[in-house]
Amino acid sequence: DTGVSQDPRHKITKRGQNVTFRCDPISEHNRLYWYRQTLGQGPEFLTYFQNEAQLEKSRLLSDRFSAERPKGSFSTLEIQRTEQGDSAMYLCASSLRTGERFTDTQYFGPGTRLTVL
């Protein structure tokens, strides 16, 4: 399977615990995005990487959230001291930059569903 993969698919945790999610993009893709989607809503942008550089972060990404892409391949999203409001689907997407900016199509992974009790 050469699509975007995410692990785990489901995570249940208690409030106050730390959680980490992993995203493996399509191998040749140099852009990687994280989104959060709550029930009945569309995804909301969290952050974006170009290779290993984190170039943009949404105001939704509080200090408890941190994302890395250490070698420009897979990425991790960590949430510290989880709160019930963090319960959502966390989606990862990847794309390949072409010669013309912003025409790239984003390919989404299946998501990680987080439930904070």
Place this chain on the structure above:
Amino acid sequence: KQEVTQIPAALSVPEGENLVLNCSFTDSAIYNLQWFRQDPGKGLTSLLLIQSSQREQTSGRLNASLDKSSGRSTLYIAASQPGDSATYLCAVRKRFDNDMRFGAGTRLTVKP
């Protein structure tokens, strides 16, 4: 701030019917608009991407149109099938922005 609205929120049609899903956005200075499909509990699948300079895109039974000046896009699905049942999301991207702004989606059910 860009706001994206999709109407209706849910739609149920009998198999074989042609249907139209609507997407509106408040800031017409977009770079492109994309339609996605999302099956329950799954990620998003890109259906069609329309650049701001284009009026429409077609793929099989799907046709998406864009009227940037009025802030509207429609997704037309011909001869609907039960397998088309899913949530359809539209997303817009502004020039020089790396993120996309999504609507809340239209949940489509096609009854056999």
